[in-house]
Amino acid sequence: MAGIETQVAKDRVGMMCQSLRRAIVERALAPGDRLPEDALGDRFGVSRTIARQVLGQLAGEGLVELRRNRIAIVATPSWEEARDTFEVRISLERLVVQRLAGRLTAEQEAILLAHIDEEDAVRGGPEAPSIRLATEFHLLLARMTGSPVLVRYVAELGYRCALTLSLYSRPHSSDCAVNEHREIVAALMAGDVDRATHLMDHHLDAVAVRAQIVAEPPRERDLRRVLAPYVTEKSTLRRRAG
Amino acid sequence: MAGIETQVAKDRVGMMCQSLRRAIVERALAPGDRLPEDALGDRFGVSRTIARQVLGQLAGEGLVELRRNRIAIVATPSWEEARDTFEVRISLERLVVQRLAGRLTAEQEAILLAHIDEEDAVRGGPEAPSIRLATEFHLLLARMTGSPVLVRYVAELGYRCALTLSLYSRPHSSDCAVNEHREIVAALMAGDVDRATHLMDHHLDAVAVRAQIVAEPPRERDLRRVLAPYVTEKSTLRRRAG
DNA sequence: TGGGATTTGTTCGTATGTATT
DNA sequence: GAATACATACGAACAAATCCC
Numbered sequence: 434m435a436g437i438e439t440q441v442a443k444d445r446v447g448m449m450c451q452s453l454r455r456a457i458v459e460r461a462l463a464p465g466d467r468l469p470e471d472a473l474g475d476r477f478g479v480s481r482t483i484a485r486q487v488l489g490q491l492a493g494e495g496l497v498e499l500r501r502n503r504i505a506i507v508a509t510p511s512w513e514e515a516r517d518t519f520e521v522r523i524s525l526e527r528l529v530v531q532r533l534a535g536r537l538t539a540e541q542e543a544i545l546l547a548h549i550d551e552e553d554a555v556r557g558g559p560e561a562p563s564i565r566l567a568t569e570f571h572l573l574l575a576r577m578t579g580s581p582v583l584v585r586y587v588a589e590l591g592y593r594c595a596l597t598l599s600l601y602s603r604p605h606s607s608d609c610a611v612n613e614h615r616e617i618v619a620a621l622m623a624g625d626v627d628r629a630t631h632l633m634d635h636h637l638d639a640v641a642v643r644a645q646i647v648a649e650p651p652r653e654r655d656l657r658r659v660l661a662p663y664v665t666e667k668s669t670l671r672r673r674a675g
Numbered sequence: 676m677a678g679i680e681t682q683v684a685k686d687r688v689g690m691m692c693q694s695l696r697r698a699i700v701e702r703a704l705a706p707g708d709r710l711p712e713d714a715l716g717d718r719f720g721v722s723r724t725i726a727r728q729v730l731g732q733l734a735g736e737g738l739v740e741l742r743r744n745r746i747a748i749v750a751t752p753s754w755e756e757a758r759d760t761f762e763v764r765i766s767l768e769r770l771v772v773q774r775l776a777g778r779l780t781a782e783q784e785a786i787l788l789a790h791i792d793e794e795d796a797v798r799g800g801p802e803a804p805s806i807r808l809a810t811e812f813h814l815l816l817a818r819m820t821g822s823p824v825l826v827r828y829v830a831e832l833g834y835r836c837a838l839t840l841s842l843y844s845r846p847h848s849s850d851c852a853v854n855e856h857r858e859i860v861a862a863l864m865a866g867d868v869d870r871a872t873h874l875m876d877h878h879l880d881a882v883a884v885r886a887q888i889v890a891e892p893p894r895e896r897d898l899r900r901v902l903a904p905y906v907t908e909k910s911t912l913r914r915r916a917g
Numbered sequence: 918t919g920g921g922a923t924t925t926g927t928t929c930g931t932a933t934g935t936a937t938t
Numbered sequence: 939g940a941a942t943a944c945a946t947a948c949g950a951a952c953a954a955a956t957c958c959c
């Protein structure tokens with residue numbers, strides 16, 4: 434499966450995809466930001482053909498919104514989509530810990546702890562590396578299941594959740610508490626499935642709460658979306674008035 | 676998310692994708708079958724550019740294998756990949772029934788029963804519609820969860836499992852027993868989560884067993900794959916001998 | 918309201934790589 | 939083993955749609 438994690442980034446398309454994903458996770462690209470094909474191509478030194486392929490792939494992953502004859506933009510998930518993404522993510526990550534509990538090798542534990550140490554080290558600094566490492570921790574766990582399919586879906590949902598967080602929960606303030614990561618690893622090593630599951634649920638739930646995704650949707654600020662039901666067909670209000 | 680089920684098939688790319696997916700599910704296309712860009716384009720009356728986009732999207736879904744500078748082929752999952760796909764599929768479909776148990780409306784039940792009746796009606800006939808309807812039953816269930824993400828993943832895995840079945844379990848012989856579908860709907864309507872989950876597990880497990888996916892992998896017949904570990908780099912045996 | 922600039926949709930030609938005789 | 943046929947990779951260019959002033 435030519436998915437997110439399978440690509441070795443030896444080809445230009447894969448490298449560009451990875452760069453853009455990272456830019457999105459680190460909030461250098463915000464939802465709604467425009468992604469013109471030739472501007473992208475210029476930035477990465479490739480032709481429009483390649484940029485187009487990249488946009489197509491990222492659209493398949495739900496990170497980019499492709500509108501017919503219109504400029505592509507970074508996806509802006511609706512509140513319903515965001516909630517859906519979070520819910521499925523929690524279910525999938527629960528699968529991950531269930532598969533991992535009591536089956537982690539000492540070597541794997543070392544890798545995880547080293548990663549968490551790195552998360553600790555960058556705490557208090559700029560938020561970009563902090564968010565990236567937090568996201569990658571979950572990817573690391575998924576990879577240890579040895580299930581490429583699970584890895585791909587967890588990665589995809591992780592990136593989409595990062596996108597959602599940058600849309601709905603403005604101040605970052607450690608979306609993923611590092612301590613919670615540490616506790617999860619401990620529970621996994623102890624082979625305590627129930628505790629690990631509960632911790633992971635609570636951990637991701639806390640992230641969702643901080644993003645106000647579990648509560649009522651925030652007041653809609655996008656006029657176009659708000660007014661959509663009141664506007665017929667392709668005509669704008671101004672056109673109808675004129 | 677511009678996924679499998681979101682596309683309304685109003686564009687040529689979406690229509691071609693849907694056609695090819697169906698051809699794969701109905702076993703008109705078998706794993707390993709060649710998919711040259713221009714042949715595809717000619718068949719559907721589009722240019723190579725469009726065919727290329729289609730191949731790219733299907734590769735993202737794991738149905739097509741894209742090899743650099745080589746002709747694309749219908750994916751041929753290894754035994755490990757097949758098992759992985761089945762395992763994750765079972766987990767996801769378990770999520771589906773857990774969400775649906777006790778929450779189906781009478782209208783939804785009617786839709787499901789009508790679908791099962793249709794499955795019954797084509798039983799004994801040619802196998803293509805039978806397989807297609809069996810696959811679509813699971814899609815129908817997923818859609819009723821109202822979770823687009825879940826729908827997309829269940830669809831993707833369903834198609835990949837169909838591909839696997841056509842590779843490993845030659846005679847079809849009703850991969851999905853129609854009766855089992857009926858029992859699942861009954862359990863869902865009764866709100867019996869445990870029974871519905873158990874039925875779905877057992878149902879998909881039976882499919883996997885029939886495909887010999889849960890047992891030991893079948894004897895490898897693809898010489899190239901078998902000999903791969905014994906051949907260094909890109910050199911073939913003949914080249915090395917010569 | 919209209920028109921020019923911008924951006925995408927698509928095709929096609931050339932270069933490069935692969936398979937086969 | 940080399941030459942030919944074939945298929946893909948990539949980019950340039952034209953047409954159509956959209957955006958913005």
